[in-house]
Amino acid sequence: MAHPAGPALTQEALVELAERVERLCREHGRGGQLVTLLEEAGVEDLLDEAVALATAADYAPTRMRQVLDAIERALAAQGVHGLTRPDRAFSALPGVQSSAGGATSAHVCPLSRCTRGEAEQGRCALADRPLESIPLDGSGRGRP
Numbered sequence: 146m147a148h149p150a151g152p153a154l155t156q157e158a159l160v161e162l163a164e165r166v167e168r169l170c171r172e173h174g175r176g177g178q179l180v181t182l183l184e185e186a187g188v189e190d191l192l193d194e195a196v197a198l199a200t201a202a203d204y205a206p207t208r209m210r211q212v213l214d215a216i217e218r219a220l221a222a223q224g225v226h227g228l229t230r231p232d233r234a235f236s237a238l239p240g241v242q243s244s245a246g247g248a249t250s251a252h253v254c255p256l257s258r259c260t261r262g263e264a265e266q267g268r269c270a271l272a273d274r275p276l277e278s279i280p281l282d283g284s285g286r287g288r289p
Contacts, residue, residue: 153207154206154207154210158210159206160260162206162209162210162213163258163259163260164259164260165210165213165229165230165259166195166199166209166213166229166258166259166271167254167259167260167261168228168229168230169195169213169216169228169229169271170199170254170259170261170269170270170271171261171270172228172229173192173196173270173271174268174269174270179192179228180192182220182223182225183216183219183220185223186219186220186222186223188215188216188219191212191215191216191219192216194212195209195212195213195216195271196271196272198212199256199258199271199272200256200271200272204258213229216228216229217229217230249280249281250278250279250280250281251263251264251278251279251281252264252265252266252267252275252276252277252278252279253276253277253279254269254276254277255269255272255274255275255276255277256269256271256272256274258271261276263276266278
């Protein structure tokens, strides 16, 4: 199904979208409750489309935002609000501390589609892949 590209998103909108994709990934990885809610709303195809968009080589951020907005509307009708909306509270990456050798790392989205960063290994539920380990000591490659 082709969708118009629409206007390009600003950098701020792209950051917010990445945060929303992270939240969707985390919720999807929690054991099926999200799927059940979307099935009850009759819009489980939206999750399938979000997964396809997140894992596509040719990422379409404008369409991803539209799909996430549609998921939000469907869930709001069931009394679930703000599922993919980022909270703006800051906290340091849990568990990441400099060691004596200075070799610290974080695990991040393997698709570079979201803002997820964790000290421990985890999985991207949307891509069904492990998070990518990157060094935090400045010796590794940069991320887009």
